[in-house]
Amino acid sequence: MIRTEIKVETMVNKIKKTEEKVISTLGDIKQTVADFTDMFADMKGNITDEMLLKSDEIKRREGSFKNLFDETRTNLTSDMETKREELTQLQEKLERPAIAFHAHHVVDLLLNTADEIIIFTKSVINEGTGYDTSTGIFTAPVGGLYQFSVHTCTLYKKYAFIGLVLEDNVIASDSSYDEDYYTCSSFGAIVRVRSGEKVWVKSTSSSSSRQLVQDEHRMNRFSGILINN
Template structure:
């Protein structure tokens, strides 16, 4: 750029000197073509310089724009990263809350289950202890004072007892009252005079659960029957005549015993 300016200056100076020397002779300069070419070169240089400046400005604008875009993208990713991180933190907090809630529910369920199991175990131990501590229930009664069976449904009272564990049998009334509920086994043994009849029934709370008829024309005879029944605590069992007449009569002696017995099998 400096070299071109110097050449232009020398040419112009030479032209000026020639004009001064030849002022009196107005003729065309022999350097007219070179002057025009120089002017065109100068204009072209100016245009090129202008274009370079414009390109530089454009380049600067592009670089600036790219910088802005880069910063925008960076900020956008930063915001996205922050949003994602924030969302992840929120989800993490939610998971922790749910985990704590689950732990609490699990602990409550475990505690309740433990309490229920302990209560059930205590109940079973109490029942088992009661079974071990409860005395056996059994009775065996004999000897009937009134042997005549002339009244239907009359209770047969066995006035003596060999055993009465649990004190369920009453020798004054002929009733066995179950001290505890459970499965019981009962048996009745009767004997009759020769030619006499005996219709006997075993009764649970008014319902006949076992019955027998005994008769022999020529001999004293005996027979037995029984029943197994589930009896509730406080319910009564007894023996009665189910049919009566003037010649219906029981018999007993040292060889033939009339008995009524029962025992708790399982409760």
């Protein structure tokens, strides 16, 4: 009986010790879980804060990149538009025909015939072959904006009344006179001329007192150039 009690007591002690170990182990596990939970929370907080910082940095960089992209796109668009305009202007210049003439030397210096065409017989340049040295008439090869210039010299004690004519309409005129010396004067006009229209120089007032003069110091001349078509 005594032996049995001793065995029972021994078993109870073992059970108590085992129970204490289990409770201690459970406490350790609980503390470990609590520590791990706190550590995970801290890690989560740190990760969240770091992610937020990274997110803000990414947003900031996205904003900077967007601004840089918009600025670059604007500059490129402006540059492309400028280059397009330059190419258009260059193309227009390449497509524009070269029309220009410069003629001088008048054979008939007397201006005693009504509406007499003044013929400049020597051609220095005649791009586009619009000017005819035999008639003194310029025929526009293409329509456009032209500039014409006339220079004449008058004998002393003589008059000269000169007109620039477009299709029988005087578009510019000049007169000159001097009692004692030769005198020279220039005039001109910028006018739109249609293809095939004619331009010439004539005496707008004719009589025996009208006369031009020319020598190595004085040159009568007629010129024109296509400015834009």
